[in-house]
Amino acid sequence: MSKLSQYLEIGSSPHVSSGASVDVIMRNVFVALLPVCAFSIYAFGIAAALVLATATLTCVVTEHVICRLNNKPTTIGDWSVAITGLLYGLTLPPDLPLWMVAIGAIFAVAVGKALFGGLGCNAFNPALVGRAFLQAAFPQAMTHWSLPLAADRFTDIPGSVLAFPFAEPAYDAVTAATPLARMKFEAIQAENSELLWGMTSGSAGETCAALIFIGGVYLVARNMMNWRIPVSIMLTVALITWIFMQIDPTVYPRPSFMLFSGGLMLGAVFMATDMVASPITNAGCWLYGFLIGGLVVVIRFWGGMPEGVMYAILLANAVSPHIDSLIQPRVFGTGKGAG
Amino acid sequence: MLNLARKDSFANGIHPPEMKDETSHLAIRRFPFAPLLIVPLSQHLGKPASSVVRAGQEVSRGQVIAEADGFMSVAMHAPASGIVKKIALAPGIGGNMIESVYIEPHPASSQEVEGGEACDVESATADEIIAAIQSAGIVGLGGAAFPTHVKLKPPEGKTLDTLIINGVECEPYLTTDHRVMLEQTADIFNGIRYLLKATGAGESIIAIEANKSDAAKKLQDECPADLPVSIRVCPVKYPQGAEKMVIQSLLHREIPSGGLPADVGAICVNVATTAEIGRLLPRGHGIQERVITIGGPGIKRKGNYRIPIGTTVRFALDEAGAAKDIARVFLGGPMMGPSVSNLDIPITKGTSGITAFTQAQIDEATGHKHIYPCIHCARCVEACPLFLNPSQLGILAKNEEYDRMVGEFHLMDCFECGACSYVCPSHIPLVQYFRLSKKMVRKLSAAK
Numbered sequence: 001m002s003k004l005s006q007y008l009e010i011g012s013s014p015h016v017s018s019g020a021s022v023d024v025i026m027r028n029v030f031v032a033l034l035p036v037c038a039f040s041i042y043a044f045g046i047a048a049a050l051v052l053a054t055a056t057l058t059c060v061v062t063e064h065v066i067c068r069l070n071n072k073p074t075t076i077g078d079w080s081v082a083i084t085g086l087l088y089g090l091t092l093p094p095d096l097p098l099w100m101v102a103i104g105a106i107f108a109v110a111v112g113k114a115l116f117g118g119l120g121c122n123a124f125n126p127a128l129v130g131r132a133f134l135q136a137a138f139p140q141a142m143t144h145w146s147l148p149l150a151a152d153r154f155t156d157i158p159g160s161v162l163a164f165p166f167a168e169p170a171y172d173a174v175t176a177a178t179p180l181a182r183m184k185f186e187a188i189q190a191e192n193s194e195l196l197w198g199m200t201s202g203s204a205g206e207t208c209a210a211l212i213f214i215g216g217v218y219l220v221a222r223n224m225m226n227w228r229i230p231v232s233i234m235l236t237v238a239l240i241t242w243i244f245m246q247i248d249p250t251v252y253p254r255p256s257f258m259l260f261s262g263g264l265m266l267g268a269v270f271m272a273t274d275m276v277a278s279p280i281t282n283a284g285c286w287l288y289g290f291l292i293g294g295l296v297v298v299i300r301f302w303g304g305m306p307e308g309v310m311y312a313i314l315l316a317n318a319v320s321p322h323i324d325s326l327i328q329p330r331v332f333g334t335g336k337g338a339g
Numbered sequence: 340m341l342n343l344a345r346k347d348s349f350a351n352g353i354h355p356p357e358m359k360d361e362t363s364h365l366a367i368r369r370f371p372f373a374p375l376l377i378v379p380l381s382q383h384l385g386k387p388a389s390s391v392v393r394a395g396q397e398v399s400r401g402q403v404i405a406e407a408d409g410f411m412s413v414a415m416h417a418p419a420s421g422i423v424k425k426i427a428l429a430p431g432i433g434g435n436m437i438e439s440v441y442i443e444p445h446p447a448s449s450q451e452v453e454g455g456e457a458c459d460v461e462s463a464t465a466d467e468i469i470a471a472i473q474s475a476g477i478v479g480l481g482g483a484a485f486p487t488h489v490k491l492k493p494p495e496g497k498t499l500d501t502l503i504i505n506g507v508e509c510e511p512y513l514t515t516d517h518r519v520m521l522e523q524t525a526d527i528f529n530g531i532r533y534l535l536k537a538t539g540a541g542e543s544i545i546a547i548e549a550n551k552s553d554a555a556k557k558l559q560d561e562c563p564a565d566l567p568v569s570i571r572v573c574p575v576k577y578p579q580g581a582e583k584m585v586i587q588s589l590l591h592r593e594i595p596s597g598g599l600p601a602d603v604g605a606i607c608v609n610v611a612t613t614a615e616i617g618r619l620l621p622r623g624h625g626i627q628e629r630v631i632t633i634g635g636p637g638i639k640r641k642g643n644y645r646i647p648i649g650t651t652v653r654f655a656l657d658e659a660g661a662a663k664d665i666a667r668v669f670l671g672g673p674m675m676g677p678s679v680s681n682l683d684i685p686i687t688k689g690t691s692g693i694t695a696f697t698q699a700q701i702d703e704a705t706g707h708k709h710i711y712p713c714i715h716c717a718r719c720v721e722a723c724p725l726f727l728n729p730s731q732l733g734i735l736a737k738n739e740e741y742d743r744m745v746g747e748f749h750l751m752d753c754f755e756c757g758a759c760s761y762v763c764p765s766h767i768p769l770v771q772y773f774r775l776s777k778k779m780v781r782k783l784s785a786a787k
Contacts, residue, residue: 009667010678012771014757015696016355016511017704020718020764022711078711120712120765226717280717280730324731331749332583332725333596 022119025224026079032215033086033270039211040204044094044146045153047161048204054098055089056082058105066114080119084108087270088127090205091263091310092134095146095158099165104134124317125274128310135310141169145201147176176201179261180306189253195260206263216269228285229278230268234259236293244301252301264296267309277317284320284327292316349587351724352576353758355511355674357550362634363514365642367522370628370658372419372444376649377429378404379439382687383478384485385411390440396423401452401624404440407473413486414476416625418647419444430681432670439685442649455623460532468537468620476625476688477616481505481516481580481609482671484689487616490599490606491537497601502534502543503589506610507573507580509548510672513692515630516610518643520547520554523614524561530617531568538606542567545610546585548575577674578756582607584724596752626688635673637665637695646686653682655693664697674757711765719759719769725752729759729769736772741780750776 040048063081067074075081088108092101108130116122135142146158163169179190179200194200198208205212219225237258244252258264272278272292279288292312299308381387388405398404398417405415421444429439458471473488493499504527508516520527531543547555549572558570573579573588583594585607592603600607615626627648634641639660646655652668669676671691679693686693719729728748735744744750750773759769 006661006663006665008665008679008682009701010680011667011701011705012768012774013669013673013675013677014761014770015667015669015673015676015678015694015701015704016761017766018353018355018762019703020762021766022714022764025714025716025764080714118712120714223718275714275716278715280715280720280728282717328728328731328748329720329723329726331596331727331752332587333593333598333752334749 023078026083028222028224029083030079032218035211036205039198039208043148043198047158048094050161051092051094051096051101051204052089054101055105056085058102059085059109062106062109084126088130091131091203093145094204095160096141097160097163097169100138100141104130107133120276122276124314125271125277128271128314131310144171145176145178147201178202183253184306189257192256206266209260209265212265212269225273226285228282229273229289232286232289233268233293236290237296240297262307263309267313272313277320279320279323281327281329284323287323288316288320347571347573347588348576349584349724351722353722353761355577358511359514362632362641362643363517367518367630367643367645370644370646372448372647373650373654376418376442376647377439377685378415378649379437379687380405381437382484383413388412388415390426392423394423394425398423399453401627413478414474414625416476416627418627418649420448421445430684432677432684452624457623458620465537468533471620475619478688479609480611480629482689482691487612493601499538499540499606500604502538502540503605503607504545504610504613505585505607506545506547507585509577509580510674512634512694513632513672515632515643515691517551517554519611519614519630521557524557526614526617528563528566530613533616533620534608544589545570546589547572550575578724581754631690632692633659635694635696636700637662637697649685651683651685652679665695666698667696667701669694710767713765718762722758722762727753733767733769733772736776741776744776745780
């Protein structure tokens with residue numbers, strides 16, 4: 001009777017989609033991190049390259065093995081673990097022994113991510129969980145910084161990097177203090193130009209604020225990052241610092257120093273914005289940013305450590321679900337908007 | 340007044356590709372009578388009509404074959420002159436069986452329509468117009484198929500100040516309202532006269548999206564000077580055609596959760612419904628046909644057709660020509676249109692179109708079928724026009740926490756526009772979860 005002889009399939013509407021996909025978003029974040037990695041290798045040489053490669057590979061392999069042990073299909077194809085690896089590597093001192101890098105990476109993925117249930121369930125940013133673990137386990141190695149742009153950085157591998165597992169690393173490079181440590185213990189502020197272009201010592205990826213900023217702008221332009229989080233963090237830090245600078249400029253640094261030094265830019269742009277561990281509403285994101293900014297200033301000014309971005313973000317990650325239950329979107333037709 | 344500059348819009352929403360260019364320029368064509376027409380007695384929300392014909396009876400086109408059963412019901416009219424073969428169950432789009440009148444049109448059945456009692460807009464009272472709309476079998480032709488006469492009477496203690504004629508047509512692929520506005524302009528203004536009188540509203544606004552500027556211009560040019568009507572062009576955004584959204588866009592009034600347009604003094608009628616009122620009432624006719632868009636890449640002869648009610652999807656596809664690689668057919672547009680599982684279901688008053696996809700479109704939309712966990716990216720929160728939290732609702736739906744979905748997260752407000760599923764990068768079937776959850780909630784509360 002009918003000319004139509006094909007089988008038709010049925011499906012629930014909508015029958016079209018925007019084409020957005022988690023792996024595409026994650027791949028873009030990965031790409032946005034590459035310039036930062038490239039600079040870190042330029043500034044710290046082979047050591048940084050080895051640290052980043054070890055961090056990323058260990059993270060990816062750990063996730064793959066855990067999936068296989070659980071008889072689940074591997075999830076490394078969604079690229080999220082690759083981001084964790086890169087971010088984690090970027091937070092480490094560039095001459096950290098590789099065995100420490102690997103241990104922290106395993107901890108980051110196994111405890112920071114898989115234990116919570118994998119992608120979408122991690123309460124904390126896994127990269128920072130790994131770093132926090134290393135900070136607690138190896139406090140000395142984690143606060144040993146090499147100078148950027150050393151003449152032999154592309155020819156020699158620092159002895160500490162290849163230290164035998166569980167042996168005391170032997171540092172052969174000149175030890176340097178980070179700008180924040182110099183500020184805290186010697187009250188010397190680095191110049192903005194040094195900070196912006198990364199001509200200071202510090203973690204592998206936190207030194208060049210300008211490249212981090214470009215990566216962030218790229219992601220915001222592609223609607224893959226909520227700009228409110230880094231903006232509110234930076235506004236809060238700048239505002240509080242400015243107020244204290246008015247009170248006593250000899251003790252408290254200028255706002256631009258606070259913004260461009262240490263891990264603030266990397267943390268605000270790439271870590272605090274981890275979608276899984278940050279609030280879902282825009283209002284919640286502002287509050288979350290204020291919280292991180294406030295904690296960063298408190299830890300840097302009055303804490304025992306020169307740097308506080310990592311703990312500030314981890315604490316805010318813990319608060320994030322509570323922010324979500326406190327701040328929900330006002331449903332259309334309810335509250336004061338109705339009528 | 341034609342006003343392009345003002346930002347008449349609502350918050351959130353999405354911009355799916357419009358896909359209207361292939362049919363928007365094609366004039367409405369008449370569709371032939373199928374060898375068998377199936378007229379369901381329930382094509383609207385509310386009570387089914389009660390049949391007044393019997394098997395073997397001869398009916399003429401336009402004749403009443405079923406009368407409204409109570410106020411929440413409308414009449415049905417014979418779409419063609421012919422013989423009633425039987426009154427029996429026929430499949431509906433939801434897989435349910437509906438009591439229907441099977442009519443076999445006479446060969447070469449005439450297009451002449453049997454007239455009834457005319458309703459003159461000048462002399463009729465508001466109640467007479469409402470009654471005439473009910474007996475003309477008029478329901479919302481935009482898709483909801485809500486009996487139009489029911490909403491015309493303002494509830495006790497409420498007054499209606501603004502009549503909104505909804506010509507937004509925000510679903511991709513559909514161009515029926517667009518063509519009706521271009522080709523039945525006078526009918527629309529005539530319909531507005533009836534509706535203003537029936538509702539007592541002082542003014543009316545025709546809402547159009549910016550992708551139909553030719554229709555806006557035509558309406559503007561031909562607008563009668565004595566009619567209190569303005570034409571407003573809104574920026575294109577889905578789901579602007581939803582009642583809550585179009586009222587927000589035009590009047591900046593928010594219908595309360597669980598409320599009706601009348602709660603904010605407005606009433607919203609689809610533009611094709613208005614045109615039918617303006618065309619049918621002066622003649623005393625009832626609805627026996629409607630305009631639908633048959634389109635999508637799975638169709639060879641795409642177009643806008645005036646199609647008899649009761650034509651089966653199979654006949655429509657054969658006439659319009661299904662492409663070789665047709666793979667999925669749905670009624671209406673791709674955002675909200677239900678998928679056809681049985682080609683022998685009839686076109687009803689609420690059918691605004693038939694869209695057919697080939698495998699290529701299905702692959703593009705759901706090809707990467709891998710469902711990732713929710714990553715809290717908030718794209719659904721930014722898409723939901725009702726400011727719900729689809730991410731949270733999705734998690735609760737999976738855990739079957741229906742009480743929390745309803746009580747804390749306003750599940751029942753969701754009108755299933757599908758914007759959340761459309762944007763979700765994890766490909767979570769959010770709106771599908773919500774549809775199922777709403778069914779479960781109704782089932783559970785009925786069990787109590």
